[in-house]
Amino acid sequence: MPRSLEAYLRPGLKATTFCPGCGHGILLHAVIRAVHELGLDRRELLFVSGIGCAAWIPSPHILADTLHTLHGRAVAYATGAKLANPKLTVIVVSGDGDLVSIGGNHLIHAARRGIDLTVICANNEIYGMTGGQAGPTTPCGALSATTPAGNPHPAFDLVRLVLGAGAAYVARYPVTQPRPLTDAIKRAIRTPGFAFVEVASPCPTQFGRRNRFDDVGALYDRIRKLSVARAEAAGLPEEELRGRIVVGEWTPGDLRLAAGEPPAGGAAC
Amino acid sequence: MRREDDGALAAGRRISETTGARSHPGNAARRYATGNEAAAHGAIAAGCRFYAGYPITPSSEIMEGMAELLSRVGGAFIQMEDEIASISAVIGAAWAGAKAMTATSGPGFSLMMEGLGYAVFTETPCVIIDVQRAGPCTGQATRVGSGDVMQSKWGMHDDVEIVALSPWSVQEMYDLTIHAFNLAERLRLPVFVLADEAVGHLHETAEFHERFEIANRVRSNEGTPFGSPDPAGVPPMPCFGDGANLLVTGSTHDEHGYRRVEEPEAHARLVERLRRKVLDRRDELADVERHLLDDAEVVVVAYGFTARGALAAVREVRRAGKKVGLLRLRTLWPFPEREIAALDGKVRAVFVPEMNHGQVAGEVQKRFRGELRAYGQTNGEVIPVATMRAELERMF
Numbered sequence: 263m264p265r266s267l268e269a270y271l272r273p274g275l276k277a278t279t280f281c282p283g284c285g286h287g288i289l290l291h292a293v294i295r296a297v298h299e300l301g302l303d304r305r306e307l308l309f310v311s312g313i314g315c316a317a318w319i320p321s322p323h324i325l326a327d328t329l330h331t332l333h334g335r336a337v338a339y340a341t342g343a344k345l346a347n348p349k350l351t352v353i354v355v356s357g358d359g360d361l362v363s364i365g366g367n368h369l370i371h372a373a374r375r376g377i378d379l380t381v382i383c384a385n386n387e388i389y390g391m392t393g394g395q396a397g398p399t400t401p402c403g404a405l406s407a408t409t410p411a412g413n414p415h416p417a418f419d420l421v422r423l424v425l426g427a428g429a430a431y432v433a434r435y436p437v438t439q440p441r442p443l444t445d446a447i448k449r450a451i452r453t454p455g456f457a458f459v460e461v462a463s464p465c466p467t468q469f470g471r472r473n474r475f476d477d478v479g480a481l482y483d484r485i486r487k488l489s490v491a492r493a494e495a496a497g498l499p500e501e502e503l504r505g506r507i508v509v510g511e512w513t514p515g516d517l518r519l520a521a522g523e524p525p526a527g528g529a530a531c
Numbered sequence: 532m533r534r535e536d537d538g539a540l541a542a543g544r545r546i547s548e549t550t551g552a553r554s555h556p557g558n559a560a561r562r563y564a565t566g567n568e569a570a571a572h573g574a575i576a577a578g579c580r581f582y583a584g585y586p587i588t589p590s591s592e593i594m595e596g597m598a599e600l601l602s603r604v605g606g607a608f609i610q611m612e613d614e615i616a617s618i619s620a621v622i623g624a625a626w627a628g629a630k631a632m633t634a635t636s637g638p639g640f641s642l643m644m645e646g647l648g649y650a651v652f653t654e655t656p657c658v659i660i661d662v663q664r665a666g667p668c669t670g671q672a673t674r675v676g677s678g679d680v681m682q683s684k685w686g687m688h689d690d691v692e693i694v695a696l697s698p699w700s701v702q703e704m705y706d707l708t709i710h711a712f713n714l715a716e717r718l719r720l721p722v723f724v725l726a727d728e729a730v731g732h733l734h735e736t737a738e739f740h741e742r743f744e745i746a747n748r749v750r751s752n753e754g755t756p757f758g759s760p761d762p763a764g765v766p767p768m769p770c771f772g773d774g775a776n777l778l779v780t781g782s783t784h785d786e787h788g789y790r791r792v793e794e795p796e797a798h799a800r801l802v803e804r805l806r807r808k809v810l811d812r813r814d815e816l817a818d819v820e821r822h823l824l825d826d827a828e829v830v831v832v833a834y835g836f837t838a839r840g841a842l843a844a845v846r847e848v849r850r851a852g853k854k855v856g857l858l859r860l861r862t863l864w865p866f867p868e869r870e871i872a873a874l875d876g877k878v879r880a881v882f883v884p885e886m887n888h889g890q891v892a893g894e895v896q897k898r899f900r901g902e903l904r905a906y907g908q909t910n911g912e913v914i915p916v917a918t919m920r921a922e923l924e925r926m927f
Binding site for chain 1: 646649772776
């Protein structure tokens, strides 16, 4: 990380608590780079997170106001803070289990209301901190601590979920594409209203080990190979999109065009 | 021992002691209102500028009142998707600098418990009005009860100390809501107004007076936001946007807010200060009202709407020459144990009528060794004066 960005980190922190190979460090970098490039006043920045590995991306690393809340509730806390002080730029950074499983109701209602928040969901497809249990984003068939014979359920397509709930801006990028990811975070922050960025971020310790990705590189290769740009995906038949990670950006107008457009994500079993 | 908040606590107490009195004739605004309407007006008068809630009988008129009143004073109102979201938004707003509140009833109060524990642990000032109804479970939504006394203290996991106030009139719905905000701001705590359906829906005349002392949090970047050299101290509270680079977390934290999730001393120190913050102030917080106690042989200990009927019963039994009195609890938590203990050895017996099965009677029993008669009624109705009178007469 360049020195210019170190000013955004709390002094005295020597290392993150993330496992070797975790994608969350790249996301942390992308978030503070986005904030830096937008030239936002750090005094008016508030980072809100829930519980889980991804909730530790802002807290305690980022030198700004941080609110590390309860499991699932980050978006509701953020809603209160934003309404009470509209001058704040409020950015939620949390995980897929936190935002979409236990916190799913808050997520869709905040999107529906159009509260001016940026919600960044680090999707590692598993519950990392609690030891590798399946979540609502775990791919069908994947092994986890609670699906020893393979996950019998399909994963949420977060892009369609949040766009359908009324978000003004939705994006999805993997940490293997840091520049487009950073630009998407910038656009999300600049979007008036509710903006959502899903970030595919590999978890070598829990997802990788259980699903026989024996080295970190293989897990990153998986994300890279699964990723397909939205424009390219539009030309692919349905069966070729199964399990793929369609990356790009969406706005409400895309809902009208949705008929004829293949599923945005890798949800289908 | 003198503490910085002595003055405000005393002021808050004076407010609650002005119950029913026309202390400011020049500004008195006498209104015929319900308890729930009075609570909303009290909140606005206390400086509340944020409300998040979810409709639930029999508290919804507070929410409706706040929707209207906050729009007039430029505050923020939001109807959330559930009670969990409501208390979450209240806490977020409090840290963004607002005096914030919600109102609910039994089932919603249950849903808020985890968030309330977060508010205690992060020392977030906020006010929760629980207009109690007949439970358990969905129970009888439109009927009265007071079964949340223990939940307000023990519903959160592990050891927490909170403050809970118990109004018995429309006037006190106004006054104690103001008092609750002052205590919340001074002590950095969630403060509960444990009302009941009967008080919430009661119509009577009250004064929505506007001259009283208002307490505000010490909003300062000086010092540490989550620790105090005083083992019962209240740290200063900077808010979001103040440049304090706050680290607010519900995990065990040090005085700066850094997570300390594996250090025994850090956890013990924090839990102990949060307990002492309330318990060391027990005598200041204990707010009771004494009726006909001087020569009483039998004393009724009552709270909330039940205390109104209890006072009527006491007067009727007095007329028959029996020496009875009433000790009314306006603070339920921290429990006014010194005031109860003062009865021990002085009066022969205590009678505790309540709309639950012994939640306060059990607390009384811990401090009073004489005869204790508990009367619990959970049929969704207020306890009739005649019932309390008959119970009292059997004690002579």
